[in-house]
Amino acid sequence: MASPLSDELSMDEYSLSSSVLLIGTIIPEEPLPQEKNSLSDLKRDENLWFEDGSIVLATDVHLFCVHKSILANNSSVFKDMLAMPSGGGTGSSDEEDTYEGKPVVKMVGDSDDDVRYLLMALYNHNFFRANNPTTAPILLSLLYASSKYDVPAIRSEVIKHLKSYYADELPKLRKCDLKDLVFGSDSSSDVDNDFDVKDFAFQLLSAGLRANLKEQLPTMYMECAGHPPKRILRLSNKFSLGNDVIGNILSGREKLSKWPYFFAANVFSPQLDCNFITCWETRSTALFDWIIKNQNHRELTRRITVEGVPCFIKEELSKKICADCLKRADTLFADVKSKFWPDLPKIFGLGTWEDLKKSV
Numbered sequence: 001m002a003s004p005l006s007d008e009l010s011m012d013e014y015s016l017s018s019s020v021l022l023i024g025t026i027i028p029e030e031p032l033p034q035e036k037n038s039l040s041d042l043k044r045d046e047n048l049w050f051e052d053g054s055i056v057l058a059t060d061v062h063l064f065c066v067h068k069s070i071l072a073n074n075s076s077v078f079k080d081m082l083a084m085p086s087g088g089g090t091g092s093s094d095e096e097d098t099y100e101g102k103p104v105v106k107m108v109g110d111s112d113d114d115v116r117y118l119l120m121a122l123y124n125h126n127f128f129r130a131n132n133p134t135t136a137p138i139l140l141s142l143l144y145a146s147s148k149y150d151v152p153a154i155r156s157e158v159i160k161h162l163k164s165y166y167a168d169e170l171p172k173l174r175k176c177d178l179k180d181l182v183f184g185s186d187s188s189s190d191v192d193n194d195f196d197v198k199d200f201a202f203q204l205l206s207a208g209l210r211a212n213l214k215e216q217l218p219t220m221y222m223e224c225a226g227h228p229p230k231r232i233l234r235l236s237n238k239f240s241l242g243n244d245v246i247g248n249i250l251s252g253r254e255k256l257s258k259w260p261y262f263f264a265a266n267v268f269s270p271q272l273d274c275n276f277i278t279c280w281e282t283r284s285t286a287l288f289d290w291i292i293k294n295q296n297h298r299e300l301t302r303r304i305t306v307e308g309v310p311c312f313i314k315e316e317l318s319k320k321i322c323a324d325c326l327k328r329a330d331t332l333f334a335d336v337k338s339k340f341w342p343d344l345p346k347i348f349g350l351g352t353w354e355d356l357k358k359s360v
């Protein structure tokens with residue numbers, strides 16, 4: 001991992017689960033230790049402690065001494081918070097805390113990772129760059145924290161990064177894997193063993209909803225809807241997706257299921273004659289075979305949309321189908337694809353693409 005702060009990252013792998021819990025807004029069964037911790041119990045963060053800093057941010061683990069000007073210049077939320085007479089505080093203002101004479105802001109509701117990664121990104125512009133390898137916790141934390149604290153420079157970089165997989169326009173839907181969002185498209189298959197791409201899809205949807213993303217939601221929902229219902233329920237609960245969201249995934253899953261058939265039926269068009277009886281027989285048989293082989297086909301929708309006709313007509317099959325029918329398959333496939341894409345937000349109860357773009 002080509003990160004200037006890779007020492008930190010290995011440690012953070014350990015805290016992935018706690019970060020996920022906070023991102024997913026699961027309410028801990030036990031009270032947060034934060035209430036009991038006094039500032040003197042917290043550790044100074046080694047990397048994000050500037051002696052000339054003017055403010056101390058406190059999570060339930062660390063203290064970060066940073067500069068008010070950096071926070072205020074990049075975040076409207078910090079700017080407003082720091083303009084208050086007390087100098088900040090995200091929660092109660094019962095007593096004004098200071099640490100070594102510097103005002104302290106308690107980062108209530110944020111995990112230690114959320115705060116650390118946000119600050120790292122603010123202080124080092126190479127810490128997170130769109131379309132470069134990163135880690136799942138960094139991506140999730142930056143999406144959450146840049147939205148909560150309104151840090152447009154970081155939020156837009158995160159969204160740009162997400163768009164490489166979660167396209168908001170049909171031509172931008174590319175052939176790539178969800179894991180590429182973390183490891184990059186050049187990564188080999190022997191990636192981080194702790195990374196679970198199934199979990200990641202649901203974590204991202206959860207984070208995307210909390211960050212009020214719009215244009216990425218249809219493809220985020222589509223990704224989750226490709227999984228079997230039991231897994232959808234398990235992972236939706238694990239990452240605290242609400243009942244309405246689970247309902248949209250499941251009902252969207254059913255609506256999504258007709259599209260692979262539409263694609264297949266149009267590509268093979270067994271109802272249409274041509275001059276070659278073997279071509280017609282091949283197309284009829286191929287459609288039947290495809291349906292039998294792809295009973296669990298929902299996860300295919302993205303692949304079909306991206307790969308096109310070769311997804312159905314492999315090289316061997318193409319030798320048995322006549323040129324006219326191959327040409328027609330391309331045309332009809334494109335026709336179905338142009339109908340599928342506008343339908344995608346509706347499938348998940350999100351209105352139209354125009355609605356989503358307007359509300360950004």
Ligand SMILES: [Zn+2]
Nearest residue numbers: 274279322325
């Ligand atoms: Zn033909």
